[in-house]
Amino acid sequence: MSNETPQVLTIAGADSSGGAGISADLKTFAAQGVYGANVFVALTAQNTLGVQDVLMTPPDMIWSQMKSIADDLAIKAIKTGMLGNAETVALVAKGLQNFDFGKYVLDPVMFAKGGAKLLNPDAVAAVKSLLLPLTELVTPNMPEAEILSGQAINNRQDMQRAARTIQKLGAKNVLLKGGHGQSSRIEDYILLADGTDFWLASQRVHTERTHGTGDTISAAITSQLALGKTLDVAILNGKRYVDATIRDGIAVGHGHGPLNHGTKLVTEDTIEVLHDI
Numbered sequence: 001m002s003n004e005t006p007q008v009l010t011i012a013g014a015d016s017s018g019g020a021g022i023s024a025d026l027k028t029f030a031a032q033g034v035y036g037a038n039v040f041v042a043l044t045a046q047n048t049l050g051v052q053d054v055l056m057t058p059p060d061m062i063w064s065q066m067k068s069i070a071d072d073l074a075i076k077a078i079k080t081g082m083l084g085n086a087e088t089v090a091l092v093a094k095g096l097q098n099f100d101f102g103k104y105v106l107d108p109v110m111f112a113k114g115g116a117k118l119l120n121p122d123a124v125a126a127v128k129s130l131l132l133p134l135t136e137l138v139t140p141n142m143p144e145a146e147i148l149s150g151q152a153i154n155n156r157q158d159m160q161r162a163a164r165t166i167q168k169l170g171a172k173n174v175l176l177k178g179g180h181g182q183s184s185r186i187e188d189y190i191l192l193a194d195g196t197d198f199w200l201a202s203q204r205v206h207t208e209r210t211h212g213t214g215d216t217i218s219a220a221i222t223s224q225l226a227l228g229k230t231l232d233v234a235i236l237n238g239k240r241y242v243d244a245t246i247r248d249g250i251a252v253g254h255g256h257g258p259l260n261h262g263t264k265l266v267t268e269d270t271i272e273v274l275h276d277i
């Protein structure tokens with residue numbers, strides 16, 4: 001059917017407070033105009049203050065969810081978020097090779113905003129060897145890029161170097177997010193498969209309400225890829241969307257509050273595209 005609704009998939013964890021994980025992904029997919037399916041690899045008891053409990057899904061049930069989706073839906077692009085442990089990482093890698101879910105965006109989620117671990121440290125090696133080589137795009141934040149590359153990041157040159165190292169590990173394209181830190185200007189770095197690169201710069205919104213920013217930008221980029229956008233345009237549109245969800249903030253909870261996924265404030269002029277800085 002050529003007029004099918006564009007369909008995307010997230011394989012990730014559930015956040016009971018609704019701000020991150022699969023909740024953030026589904027809200028983003030709807031806002032971007034695509035249909036979202038979901039595979040739950042974990043349940044978290046979580047709120048804006050932290051993560052209180054985690055229950056991993058049994059591996060057979062993760063596989064059954066992937067198969068049910070592959071047997072019926074026409075998935076054009078997929079993202080993964082929280083995967084929890086090495087066994088789940090290996091199973092998801094097998095699923096990505098077994099089923100055709102289209103272009104793959106890997107958000108290598110390791111920590112929640114309050115610092116709680118969402119990936120066992122011993123699973124990092126599996127992410128690097130099994131998932132990175134399957135990606136269209138990987139979207140680490142600064143701490144995740146330091147762990148994946150094994151290099152400290154203190155400035156722009158370090159960001160470029162870490163992105164190159166991550167690309168050499170097998171990732172086709174890299175978006176290194178610059179949200180962590182205190183500077184009033186945020187710079188995200190993009191290294192493309194052909195070796196060209198650019199920066200997306202924006203004004204930092206001085207807020208604690210950033211629960212789910214990483215999930216949201218990776219879900220928006222996945223949606224844009226399913227809509228047929230080229231990767232550079234998909235990343236720019238994803239960044240415009242997450243920026244608006246932060247700027248147009250809502251008041252929920254007492255800690256790292258969630259984003260306004262229903263925002264109507266997405267505009268073209270808040271993000272600067274820079275090729276040489």
Ligand SMILES: Nc1ncnc2c1ncn2[C@@H]1O[C@H](COP(=O)(O)OP(=O)(O)O)[C@@H](O)[C@H]1O
Nearest residue numbers: 141177178179180186204205210213214217242
């Ligand atoms: N306070 C903020 N103001 C504006 N943009 C932000 C802010 N915090 C994060 N972002 C943007 O949100 C996206 C996710 O960033 P980041 O917080 O680095 O990732 P993660 O949620 O994975 O830790 C990036 O594009 C980043 O530039």
Ligand SMILES: Cc1ncc(COP(=O)(O)O)c(N)n1
Nearest residue numbers: 013020021112212213214215
């Ligand atoms: C289930 C789950 N998945 C992912 C995140 C990371 O969220 P963020 O986008 O803020 O890094 C989270 N806190 N909980």
